Amino acid sequence: MQVVSNTSPLSNLGVINELGLLQQIYPKVIIPPIVQAELMRFSEIQPTISTLINSGWLEIQIPKNPQLISTLEQTLDPGESAAIALAIDLKADRLLIDERLGRDVATQYGLKIRGILGILVNAKKQGLIPATQPLLDRLVNEAGFRVNQALYERILQASDEK
Template sequence: MIVVSDTSPISNLAAIGQLVILQQLYSEVIVPTAVHQELLNSGSEDLAVLAIQTLDWIQIRSVNNAALLQPLQAILDVGEAEAIVLAIELTADRLLMNERRGRQQAIQAGLKVTGLLGILLAAKQQKVVTTVKPLLDALIANGFWVHGELYAETLSLARE
């Protein structure tokens, strides 16, 4: 399975010490160079920085298709744009992305997109985690914003 990720799923899971969820779900995650740089720019003490520098299951790849990249960079940040283009180039099975505009562009491009809440639900479904609520609460406590209705819907889907 080919999985490409934007910055947010990696940085948020790293912040709560749950980056291993991605490895257990997908074995390998590929990030474009812009996402790698965004993670590095978050600070040397950030858990995502340490992860990206030490974990061999997170691979870094360059984007090649400038013609696809340019129009996306006009409306999205560079990490999101590169993640979408890399997912297209690699014919990825899944793109991990949270930001609404990026998700919309990725879906329009025919990509299958999963956000952080979907990752948590998949982790529970595949028995990688036993409960979603404590992880969701930890993400929120760490600054990840979830609308109240989506929070309730996620817990309902998780049967919690």
């Protein structure tokens, strides 16, 4: 399974020390160099990211279509643009991305997307975590992840916690 990630799913899970959850779900995650650079700006997760790269679980690949990246950068940030371009290059099975505009653009290119909240719901359904709400609360409180109340409630319902 080819999985490409943007910065936010990795950084947010890293901040709450739950990157191991992604390792249980995906055999490998591929990121473009700009996403690696963005991740390394988070001093609290730098050692973990370096370890995951050295282990081969987190793999760095350069997108092959700079023109597409330039086009995408007209509306998206560099990490999102490169991640979408790389996912298209690899015909990835999944793109991990959270930002609404990036998700919309990725969907327009026919990519299958998954955000951090979908990852939590799936982890609960697979029995990898006992409950979604504690991790969701940690994302909000520790990582500054923004979730409106309606979405928060939908995630708890999808996790059979409400």
